[in-house]
Amino acid sequence: MKNNLLKILKNLNFTEYESKAYLALLEESPLTGYAVAKKSGVPRSKIYEVLESLVIRGDIFVSYGSTPQYIPVPAKELIKNRRLKAEETFEQAEKYFKKFERSANDRENIWNITGRSEILDKVKACILSAQKRILLEIWKEDFKEIESELKQAAQTGVIVTIIAYGDIEADFANVYLHDRSREITEEYDGRWLVFSVDDSEVVAGIVSHGKDSRAAWTMHVGLVMPITEVMIHDLYLMEIMEKHRDVLEESFGENLISLRRKFSIHPDLKKHYMK
Structure with a gap:
């Protein structure tokens, strides 16, 4: 004793x-x-x-x-x-020590993350550092693993906006349901995750290949800005499609198929990033 x-x-x-x-x-x-x-x-x-x-x-x-x-x-x-x-x-x-979190060197580097669990762990850490806004593109299969951290961030006043592939319910976030999640999963042969926090840090990559999943994490403005802005433009498009789908599909076909054909380099319209 x-x-x-x-x-x-x-x-x-x-x-x-x-x-x-x-x-x-x-x-x-x-x-x-x-x-x-x-x-x-x-x-x-x-x-x-x-x-x-x-x-x-x-x-x-x-x-x-x-x-x-x-x-x-x-x-x-x-x-x-x-x-x-x-x-x-x-x-x-x-x-x-806060001033050392985002040193000049960190802002110039792009870090590779291998493995689905490792990628999601990094996203969790980034979520808990958020001060203002989180933008997230994610499939329902992966959402549950970071839901708790997202909810915690929202409770501190962080605005959480999710582009959801599959039925994701989150009363603490602004959720935009993508209506072609199954087709996109087949088209891309996998699921990706794109995450942006406070317009200053991003994690982006493929998370459906288990230990072979690959993502990049960076605070490099040369990637943070375009990745964040692409997500914002996805939100613009989803808002526009919701209000004007009939007009847009009359011009570009169902689910804008003619645009996908126009900008695809593969006859099958599928993406071949993983091959």
Whole structure:
């Protein structure tokens, strides 16, 4: 029991001698320095140095008189103080290290991510860093794995907009259902994911090939801008199609098939990126 308590105190930044002195005072107080040394096993030559360190840190109190006596801060109060101090330290760390998150080097690099789980893990991390807006193109098969993080971001005020391939329901987001998800999956021979956060960071790639899935993550403005803007133009098109489908299909065929033919380089109209 005592060894466990000593270990816990060490994890709270007590030295071995400080831990022994503090535990001795918890068991019995007030005590003189001599009595603390005798009860705790801390050498008498070190005890006053140890007690002074605890006093300065606020872990024990001293009553000065002809013979100084010491009492401990109650354990419950000690834990509370340590927790508050730790939270304050983390807040300061977040504040002062934030400027290093997006260094000049990061903004010039394009990082390759291999593996579906690894890609989704990176997207989750990016979601939790969002401050203003998330744009996302995703299939329903992959949505569930990042739904919790998206909902958490939305609860902090981040605007979440999803272009959904398949029936995705998310009352915390603006969801645009793409009405050709099955055909597109066949046409492209797979599912992609495109993610943009705060117009400053993107993850984009194929996520339907398991460990062979490939994506890129970057803050390079040369990719962030066009990828983000393509997603926004997809949203424009979906809004326009919803309101004027009849007129557009009269000009370009069902689901704009003549446009797909016009801009395809393959006779089967399928994409062959993965071959």
